[in-house]
Amino acid sequence: MLLSGLANTVYRILIIDDDIQNIFVLEDILAPLGNIYFSESGSNALALVDKIKPDVILLDIEMPDMDGWQVCNALKSNPRYRDIPIIFITGHTEPEFEKLALESGGVDFITKPFNASICCLRVHTQLKIRQQNHLIIKAKEELQQLVNQVPMLITYWDNEGHNLFSNDYSGAWFESLSGQVSGKHISTIFPNELSRAVLMHQPNVTSDPLKYIVTVIDKLGMSFYEVFQSKMKSSAGVDGYLVTVVDVSEVKHAKQALYSEKERLRVTLNSIGDAVIATDTKGLITFMNPIAERMTGWRIKEALHQKIETVMQLRDANTRHTLLNPLYIALREQRIVAMALNSQLTARGGQVFAVEDSAAPIRNENGEVIGAIMVFHDVSEAMAMAMKMSHLANHDQLTDLPNRILLQDRLSVACSTAKSFGSKAAALLVDIDHFKYLNDSLGHQLGDEMICLMAQRLRSLIPPSYTLARLGGDEFVILMSDTHSVDATSVLASKLVEAMHEPFTLAEQKFSVSISIGISVYPNDAADAEELMRHADVAMYRAKQEGRNRFSFFSHDLESNIRERHQLETCLRNAIANDELLVHYQPKFDLATKHIVGAEALVRLVGPDGVFISPTEFIPLAEETGLIIKLGKQVLLKACAEAKHWLDMGQVIPVSVNVAVAQFSDPNLANLIEKALTDYQLPAELLELEITETALMIDAAEMQTKLSQLKSLGIKISIDDFGTGYSSLSYLKKFNVDVMKIDMSFVKDMLNNKHDYEIVKTIISLGKSMSLALIAEGVETEEQRLALLELECTMGQGYLLSRPLSADDFNAFLFANEN
Template sequence: MFNFLWEVIVLTTVDQSFAHRVLIVDDEPTSLMILEGALSDIAEVICSDTGFGAIEKAQQFLPEIILLDIELPDISGLEVCKRLKNDPKTSGVTVIFITSHNESKFEHLSLELGGIDYIQKPVDLKVCRLRVGNHLKLKTQEQQLKHSQRLLAIESERLRVTLNSIGDAVIATDKDEKITFMNPIAEMMTGWVMHEAVGNHISEVMQLRDATTKHKSLNPISIALKEQRRVAMALNCQLTSLNGRIHRVEDSASPIRDEKGNIIGAIIVFHDVSESIAMAVKMSHLANHDQLTDLPNRILLHDRVAHACQVSVRNGFLVALMLIDIDHFKYLNDTEGHHVGDQIIKLVAKRLESIVDLNTTLARVGGDEFVLLLPDIKSPCHVDAVASDILYAMHQPFRVDGREFNLTISVGISINPTDSDSAELMMSHADAAMYKAKEHGRDRFCYFSDDLEHEFHQRQNIDKILRNALENDTLEVHFQPKLSLKNKLIIGAEALVRLRDEEGSLISPLHFIPLAEETGLINKLGHSVLKQSCRAAKRWLDKGHPIKVAVNVAAKQFTDPKFIESVAQILEDTELPSGYLELEVTESALMSDFDETSRILNGLSNLGLSIAIDDFGTGYSSLSYLKLFPVDVLKIDQSFVKDMVDDKQSLDIVKAITHLAHSLNLRIVGEGIETQAQLDTLISLECEEGQGFLFSKALPENEFENLIF
């Protein structure tokens, strides 16, 4: 705060300091405790939780400031203020109202009854502390002014020099509100020079308006003279200068009294707070909005969800919360770079904004997660319609730097009060529903249900088990034999990871593998499986059983820039000749970036290992990569093997794959062989290798070794 008039005119004093005392009146113990803690280091704090108690303590302790709640259990805060102002002993106390009411009538009443300031609940403690501090300063300055009035007559010239030097604007008037003095800061802010302003009414020189409504505001000097008390400038006040420049201003006016106590005029001290207000507004916006999209963030969203839930209880409507997650966004972000990822996030935000209406809140709560809050829903059908519109809108390509990107989203929906009774539960339930949508194939929306909640908790439990297994190196690797179909000899094995729960039961890979991919654990999991597999193959080789081990590589592993280096290091650490390692990659993992895929595959091939395309025939890629990439093996997907005996189309696909493999001089492996008929068909098509339950399921390492030793 700038130094005020009353601070600079005290010329000769021994000790002008005195202890401050503040009375806090509120019937909520928590509010009393919080406010007392915020103010206890700047004043002695006294508390009361009733109106009558407040009056008694005010008379007893004579506080300088009272923070007064309007709603009290015995009498209202407005009545308390009225009684204090009518009591000569307490009439000079500064009353600051604190209330949850936001209607303007309460603000008008509080000012009419003598209140100095008005603070809205929930209380911003920093703002409250600043305002109380300012008013305490004014109290100090008021005391100093009274002390200095005896010196004003003989110190006029010195006072004028001082007034012209301080950083605040100062204007003095006579008792008819006509200007008698202005300092240079006041001249600058009003646009008037003093010799032209003197004699004019204060309202003509100081054009005050409400910053929001633009309605004219009564000058504090007018109120100070009329009510014979010090008056703070109205909240949200702006001053328009003679040249049209607008300043946001604050501070106060006070009557000027002679030695006999007669009012001879008034003085107003004010300063420009435009930059402070702009900064406060900016900081508030930044605290509640996402910096990339400028959408509400999780903090602001939580407040709006909580409010919507409260309103829904009163009006009987529903509230819907949609958690929107971009499918495979991390993969896109990793492969295309954060610049492209950020641009796509902003484009998705704009497209979502174009769909929703003004009554809907759209927020960004995570990297690629958005939330749509739909309040006052009269029918669940409306939720379906909005969710369908969102899915459809996402099907249109997004253009970034001249390139098109096709995206899909998964949407989880929670309804209040149907399945959630709080903001926290709505977010949790929507999150569970969103993961259900992903498990069902993505590009869809799902609602929360009790079964879904169970699956959500199960998912959390599996995540915990997986993390513990990775940390303690307790993942298991089982091996499924791969045989030569001609002589039925075991020539290889596919390594398959297994995870056990606390009771020792196996958890399905369908549950923990996708979870590992979504939580970013897949690289660590893949590294563990690859190391165990190479270690086993090296042991078999040392015992005279040279068997090639095949290890699956997840798409996210394949995009790891250090993947080649990691594979080479494992081969070196385990001392396994690279010819006994085969890496199985799905078609979809190869097709994101041709140049990068070619670099990785060639790097792996240069290590001396072989590359197999897993689940061949189920992907969507061009066949040209088979000729351009260093691929050694094609594995026919088990779905075709299963159906080819009875389904001609599946048989034709298997024939086409085997013919293609032979023409490109690639080895071919049939997966999922369960019957003799399937085996005979593959042999007739000259398929060299195969695996499946007809021969053996995947076995623990010791059981697999019993087959080969």
């Protein structure tokens, strides 16, 4: 390519398919090639094409609203989209489908099921072809633009002297070149002197350019042209010769140009913002510009032929000693010399400037030194600004405390000092408990005020020799350097926690806050500054876990727990990202007939060692890290797909899916469920959401609205783990729910504990009075089953009947129960 190179293009790939599973598979296959976009309908895809401008489109043939042929015809009939390559995808393998796809304008054909490597290769080939086409077009445009803009006249003529090409379309070189000149003879286009010279040289030219000068006299005066003439054959096979013309008239007026340049130089030196002083080889001043006059206090008339050190008095800013002017070094060593650091110029009137820049020798046309020039400027404001910028770079803008950068430096110094003198250094990481909620409720402005008040209080509680830094947000660090006792850190931490019991005053209101502190000590806990901070963070996390409003020291067991938690989080994130979560199904039974009446979807996670990880470990982590919404979505989709599979087998089995608090609060939950029911063509009455009693009580009014919205879709709502929360019956009767599940903690001991039995009995009675279906969890013995039936609870689930089963095992279980 001429100017355009092969850039690192991020391709845009659009997949149009009404089957979401196909889209997921293709997305995984094609992800390495670029950004993936998709649409599940042809009509929506047409609007999406204009928005994302894809580089390639993978188009399913059979779709409900618009099939692939219609979408393809719509794209090819639009001039803006017709050059986008379309690859058809279908389950048909007959040749006539492939033929029809290519005739419709498709560039390739991919069959299902997809072969990942072949599919990726076919798409990659079309992307590279499209990129090459773009580059070729761009290169042609750039070449034409370059030819049009070069500062020379480029022409091409056949052997008889007729014009074949000219890059001058407007007559900028010669008036006769304006308009249509193709086919005209050179004598009618070029000035006489120039055309005669070209025709005279034409018989003798070869492929090597022939160069000569032509003088042309016209009404504007005398012009001089340098001509390059050579034989050439065009890409079309036409023999001829290339003539390029360069105007060299300026060279003939060198003296005038030199004078103009000299005048411009004089004006420039008098106008620039830097001071300029020139001397001869002895250091006697020959020139000063106005800035130099102002800074030195000397007029040019007074300064001429004065020694430069007389006019320009330089001193060291720290020692006040007189400095040798660098101009003398430039003269002696015949090189550019920078001014000494911290140089000060004392003007004639006593004013002092911080100055910097350099001196350089002046040479004549023979390279001989004939003097020197001193260029300098006032850097007083720049130095003040540099100091301010340095402070800003190392301090927190809100509290003016040392920031992370300066803290890291001081941590390193403290650890090095402790190592050298056998002492200790400690880092106390301080975090305000529940600050996010406080910040959200107060507003960020008052939240910032709280941070400043906290900084002031912390600073008042520690000795001046300690470093108090702000890491950001609500985190502070106290560095105790050169300490000899670990007990001292405990005393200080206890003092800090206790001091926070005094309320803060914000907007004339009192606010009580607490802090959690993590402590790490060098060299007891850490080998360097980085590890010291990391271990303090681990210790702070433990203080949070233990209830906040306290401090905690680092231990290696704690670090191990944090590492295991990180590994579990990584495993969970990978499983969600790769769609590797498993869903098991626990049957729900009619306790009297033992017939299956439903199934509960339960998520399962497999660790790197292939062993199942308990939901009690990864579900709380998913809620804490915000992964629970993505996790819940995958479980919902898999459960809907499986329920549709059972329905297709002739088994009408409702499936229930647990919904976490964060999911239930998600404003997109209803849309997600509605789309899942549509995509899998699952009747709404076969989907049940299990919502915990506690979740419903967060905001009863809002939850009632949310439940009504979900119920309008036709699905069922179940209250899970009933009896373990704190719900009010007055609220409970307002909730539009269908099912009440009795928590297994009550069922487990109902025959051994009178209180549990009465609780189960009361819950059943309450459910019946509200016309709710009742399901008992954790039914493990025959005696429990009979007791529940006696209490008129007709449905249950538990190990007596079946443990949770994989999808395949559940299907086998269904088949066995039929027989």
